[in-house]
Every structure is written in C-alpha cells, then in structure tokens.
Amino acid sequence: MRKFEEISRARHILGLGEEATLQEIRGKYLKLIKKAHPDRKGEEVYTKELNWAYEVIKNYFANYPISFRKEDMEKINPDLKIKQQFWDEDWLQR
DSSP states (O other): OOOHHHHHHHHHHTTOOSOOOHHHHHHHHHHHHHHHOGGGTOOHHHHHHHHHHHHHHHHHHHTSOOOOOHHHHHHHOTTOOOOGGGGSTTGGGO
16 A cells, blocks of 8 residues: 555645545546647656656545445435345345
8 A cells, every 4th residue: 555645645646635435536636647748848857757657546546345235325315215126135136
C-alpha cells in the first residue's frame, strides 16, 4: 500500500478535497489532463505528474475493499432503494 504522504500529494495534484467519488476523481483528472496535454501546448512534465497522481489514487482504490452488504450500503446512503432480491441467496440463478 502507498504511504499516506504519497496519496495526499496525488490528491493535491489533482485538486481533490478530503472526500471524492470515483466519478469526481476521474472527471477532475480528465479536465486537467486536457489542459496539460502537450498537443495543447501544455507542459509534458505536468502531464506526467497528473498521470502519476491518477495512478496512485487508482491503485489505492483498487485495493480498497468494498462492502455490498445491505446494512453497509444503507449506512452510506440511507435513501438507497435496493430490491431485496439482490441479497437473496439465489439471486444469481434468476
């Protein structure tokens, strides 16, 4: 796992707050990389730094466990309306 300082640096490079969704992270990266791309007279060094930061954060999330338990999902989003069949033991067989 990456050190906290490395992840924190990557977060600052991408201009992310202390919390962000995967969609926000990707969106911020794409917005910045468009501006920094060498074909748009951006700086190649900055482009490499953005790519590095995005990879650090992607790798961090790739190893982060995600819970699909109903009670955990409801804690995160109490308004989530999920059908009970998702948690039925035979839901894959339907």
